[in-house]
Amino acid sequence: MPKYVLWGTYCDDVLEKRAPYRQAHLDGLAQQKESGVLITIGPTKDITKVFGIYEAEDEATVRQLIENDPYWQNGIWTEYSIKEWIQAV
Template sequence: MPKYVMWGSYCEDVLEKRAPYREAHLEGLAKQKESGVLITIGPTKDITKVFGIYEAEDEATVRQLVEADPYWQNRIWTEYTVKEWIQAL
């Protein structure tokens, strides 16, 4: 199954703004991880970018997951890109 890399950006004052949505966000990610579609995801140390790796049927599936996330719906993530990734090793 293809793998995809997602890169995105966080809003300003992310630590304060994400608080109301954090629990639902983490619960959703845990379900994705359990199902096998999400391999890993997390912020950069400076909390300006988010990086994730997905294993999915197609790019549209990854985009649906990202856009259903509370962080996207509430503008905690402000933009993102998805690229198919070829794992060399």
């Protein structure tokens, strides 16, 4: 199954603005991880970018997961890009 890399950007003042949506966001990620579609995800140390790796049937599936996330729907993630990734090692 193909793998996809996510790079996204957080809003300004992310630590304050994410608070109302954080638990729903984490619960959704836990479900994705349990199902096997999410390999890993997390912020850069400076909390300006998010990085993730997904394993899914197609890019549309990954886009749907991202766009249904409370962080995307509430402007915590402000933009994102997805690239299909070839894991060489």
